[in-house]
Ligand SMILES: O=C(COP(=O)(O)O)NO
Ligand SMILES: [Ca+2]
């Protein structure tokens with residue numbers, strides 16, 4: 001069934017596990033995600049960035065938002081596990097409104113690059129509108145930058161979440177789930193040194209807010225996938241993600257939604273390169289994405305097991 005993201009995350013927070021939030025840009029990733037959720041009997045959170053909505057609508061925002069809602073609802077209404085659709089990194093008021101109007105389960109208002117007060121104002125505005133039509137809301141505090149050992153503490157203060165601010169922010173805005181910046185960053189090249197997250201801040205944010213928390217930039221960039229893609233001509237030199245043991249610790253200290261985009265992209269392109277190299281005569285689009293979809297599905301199933309949401313549907 002098609003559900004509200006908040007229902008999935010409240011249960012996860014209560015029971016101490018996390019659910020991957022899986023970014024899509026097209027139908028094929030949706031297939032892989034749905035199959036993974038069914039095979040793991042796990043809740044499914046699908047998310048689309050503003051760029052994905054523009055891409056799907058071929059430049060038209062309203063069309064893209066409506067297309068994703070109809071695609072996801074069509075699958076959600078025919079599978080035994082709960083499925084939610086979330087707008088990831090909503091930064092433009094008009095796009096957030098199109099997502100709400102189209103029927104998204106939840107939206108992120110990402111005003112984290114603004115000073116605290118403006119982030120709070122913007123978030124509060126979206127919460128009032130979204131809640132009036134039963135849509136839940138995610139916001140972000142702090143900025144997504146990798147923690148570098150040689151960065152002076154002061155800069156950490158500037159970019160990482162302040163737990164006391166988080167408490168005030170959640171109480172003032174009524175936001176349903178929060179993404180505290182604790183040292184991750186987006187993409188395939190996350191850490192120059194060894195991977196490090198600020199678990200003390202995370203624990204404090206959980207204690208002070210008590211709501212479901214979100215980890216952005218949470219892809220692990222699995223070594224085997226990188227090597228496979230490179231064996232078929234990819235060049236991902238220096239790719240590095242969040243190791244599994246660190247992810248598990250983040251869940252232990254209160255993370256319940258784990259945003260995963262890069263790992264799906266890597267798996268897809270590795271599978272696509274492999275298939276095209278080994279099947280020079282194939283040109284049926286229902287066939288040449290098969291390996292790609294299979295690898296994406298396997299990466300998601302492993303992550304569902306790692307985060308503890310398998311058999312939690
Ligand atoms: O935070 C993410 C995804 O992060 P990754 O690049 O680590 O998959 N989406 O909002
Ligand atoms: Ca942000």
Ligand code: NA
Nearest residue numbers: 088089108138
């Ligand atoms: Na998000």
Ligand SMILES: [Zn+2]
Nearest residue numbers: 186216217259
């Ligand atoms: Zn993100």
